[in-house]
Amino acid sequence: MKYWLAFWTVSLVTAGVSFAVITGIVTVKGYQDLRAMFRGLAKQRIDEHE
Amino acid sequence: MHFAAIDWLIVVGYLMLSVAVGLLGKKYIGNVSHYLVAGRELGLHVGIATLAATEIGTITFMYNGELGYKYGFAAFAAALISGLVMIVVGRTGLVVVRFRALKLMTVPEYFERKYSRGLRLFAGVLVALGGILNMGVFLKIEGEFLMIVSGIDTRYLIAVMTAILLLELLYTVVGGMVAVVITDFVQYVLLSVATILVSIYAIYHAGWDQIVAKVSTTMGSAGFNPIENPKFGLTFLIWQVLLWFSIHTCWQTTAMRVFSTKGPDTSKRVMTWTGFIYLGRGMLPMLWGAAALTLFGVGAVRNGVPLPVVNGQTLAPIDAMPAMLANILGPGIKGIVVAGMLAATMSVNSSYLLGWSAVISQDIILPIREQIGKKPLSSRSQIFVNRLANLFVGLFLMFWGLYYTPPGAVYLYLNITGTIYLAGTFICVIGGLYWKRANTAGGYLAMLMGAAGAIVPFFFLHWSENITGFAAFGLAALGLVLGSLRGKGFRQPRQAVNPALGEAE
Numbered sequence: 001m002k003y004w005l006a007f008w009t010v011s012l013v014t015a016g017v018s019f020a021v022i023t024g025i026v027t028v029k030g031y032q033d034l035r036a037m038f039r040g041l042a043k044q045r046i047d048e049h050e
Numbered sequence: 051m052h053f054a055a056i057d058w059l060i061v062v063g064y065l066m067l068s069v070a071v072g073l074l075g076k077k078y079i080g081n082v083s084h085y086l087v088a089g090r091e092l093g094l095h096v097g098i099a100t101l102a103a104t105e106i107g108t109i110t111f112m113y114n115g116e117l118g119y120k121y122g123f124a125a126f127a128a129a130l131i132s133g134l135v136m137i138v139v140g141r142t143g144l145v146v147v148r149f150r151a152l153k154l155m156t157v158p159e160y161f162e163r164k165y166s167r168g169l170r171l172f173a174g175v176l177v178a179l180g181g182i183l184n185m186g187v188f189l190k191i192e193g194e195f196l197m198i199v200s201g202i203d204t205r206y207l208i209a210v211m212t213a214i215l216l217l218e219l220l221y222t223v224v225g226g227m228v229a230v231v232i233t234d235f236v237q238y239v240l241l242s243v244a245t246i247l248v249s250i251y252a253i254y255h256a257g258w259d260q261i262v263a264k265v266s267t268t269m270g271s272a273g274f275n276p277i278e279n280p281k282f283g284l285t286f287l288i289w290q291v292l293l294w295f296s297i298h299t300c301w302q303t304t305a306m307r308v309f310s311t312k313g314p315d316t317s318k319r320v321m322t323w324t325g326f327i328y329l330g331r332g333m334l335p336m337l338w339g340a341a342a343l344t345l346f347g348v349g350a351v352r353n354g355v356p357l358p359v360v361n362g363q364t365l366a367p368i369d370a371m372p373a374m375l376a377n378i379l380g381p382g383i384k385g386i387v388v389a390g391m392l393a394a395t396m397s398v399n400s401s402y403l404l405g406w407s408a409v410i411s412q413d414i415i416l417p418i419r420e421q422i423g424k425k426p427l428s429s430r431s432q433i434f435v436n437r438l439a440n441l442f443v444g445l446f447l448m449f450w451g452l453y454y455t456p457p458g459a460v461y462l463y464l465n466i467t468g469t470i471y472l473a474g475t476f477i478c479v480i481g482g483l484y485w486k487r488a489n490t491a492g493g494y495l496a497m498l499m500g501a502a503g504a505i506v507p508f509f510f511l512h513w514s515e516n517i518t519g520f521a522a523f524g525l526a527a528l529g530l531v532l533g534s535l536r537g538k539g540f541r542q543p544r545q546a547v548n549p550a551l552g553e554a555e
Contacts, residue, residue: 004274005262008123011130012333016249019330022323023242026095026102030235033093040091041078041228048080 053200057385061200064240064389068396069217072233075225081429085226085436086155086408087310096235097320100401101307102327103234106241107398108192108391111335113461115371118339119347120355121281122265122273125339128282128290128461129332133325135294140322145299147314148483157305157475158413164482165493167417173475173497174413180471181302181406182443184464188402189215189451191368191460192395198372199379199388212448214395219444222400223437227310230400237393244390247383248375249334255378256341264344268355289519293465296476296523301468303405335371342370345377368460403447407439415439462515466508473522474500474529481530491537492530500526 053061079085092100117125139146154160158177162170193211197204221229253261265273272279276287298304298321311317342358349357349364358370365373379387415435416427427435474497481488481496503522507513513521 001266001271001274004271005123008126008274011126011329012337015129015133015326015329015333016246018326019242019334020246022098022327023239023246026099027239027242029095030099030238033096034232034235036093037088037091037096037228037231038078041080041084041089044084044089044091045078045080 053202053384053388054381056382057200057388060382060385061389061392064392065217068233068236068393069221071236072221072225072229072400075221075229075232078228079226079433082432082436083155083429084228085433086404086412087306088227088231090153090310091312092231092307092310092316092320093312094316094319094323096231097307097311097316098323098327099238100231100234100310100397101304101320101324102331103238103241103394103397104303104307104401105328105398106238106245106331106394107188108195108395109188109398109460109464110331111245111338111391111394112191112195112368112371113464114332114335115339115342116368117461118336119343119358119367119370120339120353121279122269122340122343123336124269124273124276124279124282125336126333127276127287129329129336131287131290132294132297132332133327133329135291136298136325136328137322138325139295139298140318140320140325143314143318144295145479145483146305146308146317146321149299149305150308150311150314150317154305154309156409156412157300157302157479158409160479160482161493162417164488165478165490167421169478169490169493169497170413171417171421172494173471173478174409174417176471176497176501177302177475178406178409178414180467181402181409182446183450184467185399185402185406186447186450186454187460187463188395188399189447190453190455194369195372195391196388198369199376199384199391201376211451214392215399215444215448218396218400218403219440222403223440226433226436227306227404230397230404231310233400234397237397240386240393241390241397244387244393245330245334247390248338248379248387251378251383252338252341252374255374256344261337261340261344264347265340268343268347283516285516285520289516289523292476292523293469293472293519296472297468300472300475300479302409303401306401306405306408338371338374339367342374345374346370403440403443407436407443410439410443411435466504466515466518469504469519469522470501471497472500473504473519473526474498477523477526477530481534485534487534488530489534489537492532492534495529495533495537496526497529499529 158170158174161173189211193207276282308317346358346360347356349359358365360373477496478493500522503525507521508518
């Protein structure tokens with residue numbers, strides 16, 4: 001049982017840290033991606049009308 | 051009422067912000083590709099945000115919390131498998147790379163590329179039916195969470211959830227995938243903050259050592275070892291691997307994110323990194339469930355676990371986690387957490403509304419129109435049909451979702467309803483992409499046998515979820531092989547998807 005507990009503890013810490021770190025990165029860089037998406041969509045609409 | 055004025059202010063402010071940014075999406079909708087796959091303009095980071103937000107809802111927290119309460123740390127195995135399988139899919143590009151390269155908009159669309167229009171229609175019906183029934187339990191359970199944490203009287207459950215659904219419908223119908231992506235981003239940030247806050251509070255209040263001790267005394271080694279746990283075991287673990295491979299590749303709402311990325315390489319990276327988020331998506335709420343067991347698991351023992359007793363009232367295990375939050379979170383924090391959970395609810399529901407309505411419009415209504423000789427619809431008309439389908443799904447959920455109660459553990463109910471079509475779909479997609487002899491006869495047989503393999507054993511023979519899952523995937527594979535080998539000549543010449551159903555690029 002103690003090996004399983006150790007395994008789940010390591011897994012939980014990995015999961016929690018990954019979740020927090022990726023959230024931080026995605027929050028900052030996702031905003032830039034959104035702006036790029038808007039630019040791309042606007043360009044597609046212009047190209048369609050030409 | 052558990053909510054203070056500051057909590058209401060945060061929640062109402064969030065709702066207004068969410069709808070406002072969602073409505074921004076409308077101005078970017080020019081054709082059906084913009085509406086359904088955001089013009090395939092998703093970059094890596096926003097791709098991760100929208101995929102994670104789509105698959106992390108209050109329903110996810112609730113069923114994972116229930117698993118943690120009932121099965122302790124052994125439940126972590128399900129979360130670990132879901133995350134690891136997603137990382138494998140991302141690293142190898144299994145299915146997703148080819149799907150993205152094919153420029154699909156829905157999963158059943160692939161069936162017409164590889165098999166036939168008839169099979170696309172058949173798959174579309176099964177996918178829409180299974181998906182909507184799957185989503186059908188969301189509203190009620192999400193409503194329960196909200197009622198318990200905020201303290202709103204249960205008499206208002208239907209009114210509150212209807213109002214939330216209408217808000218989701220508003221921006222999803224108007225702005226399609228673009229609106230969903232924008233709101234998903236905001237919602238992902240908020241739900242993640244809430245997830246981290248609740249995890250800290252749960253461990254602080256219940257105590258790590260106490261959680262371990264409670265699981266140990268209640269369940270013994272079965273609370274830690276998933277193979278030893280009677281509900282899980284080796285068959286469960288193998289079924290979960292199969293199921294998660296099929297979900298991460300063929301689940302319509304997940305696949306729509308793959309279709310929306312800038313290219314195959316971006317889709318692989320989105321899957322890989324979201325896989326790490328999936329570990330937390332499962333394990334953290336399971337930990338909350340185990341913490342709720344520690345704090346409130348003092349009632350009569352049912353199925354080997356004491357029922358939660360909160361403020362003198364005995365609850366169902368699934369309600370233990372939200373009851374814990376109502377008791378341990380202070381003013382302000384509670385508002386942030388509920389806003390986060392609402393964000394999770396709205397991101398899932400809006401994505402699912404769009405996903406299933408896309409299948410109804412693109413894979414059922416439009417092919418039937420063409421089959422009966424009507425002329426192809428313009429891109430603008432297709433958007434209109436999509437919006438109508440969206441409204442239809444929303445209305446169905448409003449009535450079905452608020453009155454139907456799933457039997458047994460919600461996680462397992464969702465798994466089985468998903469398996470009804472996922473088994474056949476996954477086998478057909480894998481066979482179609484990687485086995486040259488797969489043909490239409492095999493495709494039909496796989497879809498039929500996969501659905502029968504899930505429905506008959508579970509609903510009529512009352513077999514366990516594990517065996518049912520095996521039966522569904524096994525029969526679907528058998529169906530594809532037998533049908534393809536015996537149905538030689540049945541395969542129709544490969545044809546391009548009808549241009550009317552494709553995107554204008």
